[in-house]
Amino acid sequence: xxxxxxxxxxxxxxxxxxxxxxxxxxxxxxxxxxxxxxxxxxxxxxxxxxxxxxxxxxxxxxxxxxxxxxxxxxxxxxxxxxxxxxxxxxxxxxxxxxxxxxxxxxxxxxxxxxxxxxxxxxxxxxxxxxxxxxxxxxxxxxxxxxxxxxxxxxxxxxxxxxxxxxxxxxxxxxxxxxxxxxxxxxxxxxxxxxxxxxxxxxxxxxxxxxxxxxxxxxxxxxxxxxxxxxxxxx
Numbered sequence: 001x002x003x004x005x006x007x008x009x010x011x012x013x014x015x016x017x018x019x020x021x022x023x024x025x026x027x028x029x030x031x032x033x034x035x036x037x038x039x040x041x042x043x044x045x046x047x048x049x050x051x052x053x054x055x056x057x058x059x060x061x062x063x064x065x066x067x068x069x070x071x072x073x074x075x076x077x078x079x080x081x082x083x084x085x086x087x088x089x090x091x092x093x094x095x096x097x098x099x100x101x102x103x104x105x106x107x108x109x110x111x112x113x114x115x116x117x118x119x120x121x122x123x124x125x126x127x128x129x130x131x132x133x134x135x136x137x138x139x140x141x142x143x144x145x146x147x148x149x150x151x152x153x154x155x156x157x158x159x160x161x162x163x164x165x166x167x168x169x170x171x172x173x174x175x176x177x178x179x180x181x182x183x184x185x186x187x188x189x190x191x192x193x194x195x196x197x198x199x200x201x202x203x204x205x206x207x208x209x210x211x212x213x214x215x216x217x218x219x220x221x222x223x224x225x226x227x228x229x230x231x232x233x234x
Contacts, residue, residue, distance in 0.1 A: 003149055004117050009054035011115040015214050016124035018221040019112050022049070025228035026108045030101040032232040039100050045224070046107040053111035060110040067106065071099040118145045123209040147194075151187050158182035 006012075011019065026049075030042055050057060061068065079092035122138035129137055158179050162168070168175065 003113065004145075005114050007054055007115065009052060009115060010217070011049070011053040011111055013215075013217060014115075014221050015212055015218050016116050016120040017128060017212065018214070018218040018225070019116060020124055020128070021225035022221050022228070023108050023112050025225040025232070027105050028232045029228040030105050034094075034097060034101070036097070039097060039104070042101070042104050045228070046104045049108045049111040053115045055111055055114055057107070060107050063110055064103075064106050068103075071102055074099055113145075117210075118142050119210050120212060121145065123212050126209065127212070143194075147190070150190060151183065154186040154190070155179060155183045158186070 026042070026045065029038075033039065033042060047057070050060060075092035075095040078095040079088050079090075080086070081088055119142070122142045125141055126134045126138040128134065161182075162175065162178055170178075
């Protein structure tokens with residue numbers, strides 16, 4: 001699971017709003033440029049983002065390993081036929097390109113997640129979206145980033161507990177139901193504990209957020225975001 005890691009890379013020192021602009025413009029460019037040449041150029045941009053975040057592609061792939069099977073099976077399903085010819089390779093080209101686009105967007109998102117603290121993400125969203133809507137979005141982002149790793153950790157613990165009790169000898173559907181039920185119970189328990197903690201701390205709509213400001217080094221990221229946005233318009 002991808003999480004924030006403290007560091008001193010170029011991406012770590014950028015303003016979170018700059019990184020959000022690059023991420024959104026890259027996603028838009030991925031939808032606009034669907035040719036192999038366009039994907040090669042976007043791949044170079046994604047590689048540059050990973051390099052700026054001091055993250056290797058293999059590390060990003062490991063963090064995204066649960067999504068990769070879904071991206072790989074799409075072209076296969078699209079090319080499969082119920083009759084002769086049983087498999088049509090030409091039909092798999094467009095889905096394969098779409099899977100590559102999604103993977104590249106995931107790479108840029110991985111660079112953002114690994115270099116941006118949760119509180120800075122919340123501060124950036126609340127400054128970009130005014131009013132209570134921005135505050136609600138910021139709170140939601142903060143809770144998701146903090147809650148998902150805990151849910152994943154709980155599921156792994158349930159699996160380990162089942163394996164210790166020879167649960168791995170059960171049928172697959174039984175193992176899945178036990179892990180899912182245990183994970184749901186822990187998730188609801190964590191949600192109740194979170195609600196109680198928020199009430200105990202007198203949860204407020206106007207917390208003290210970290211100070212974020214643009215610097216000269218953000219010019220490169222903003223220029224990249226503008227270039228990607230222009231490429232979409234053109």
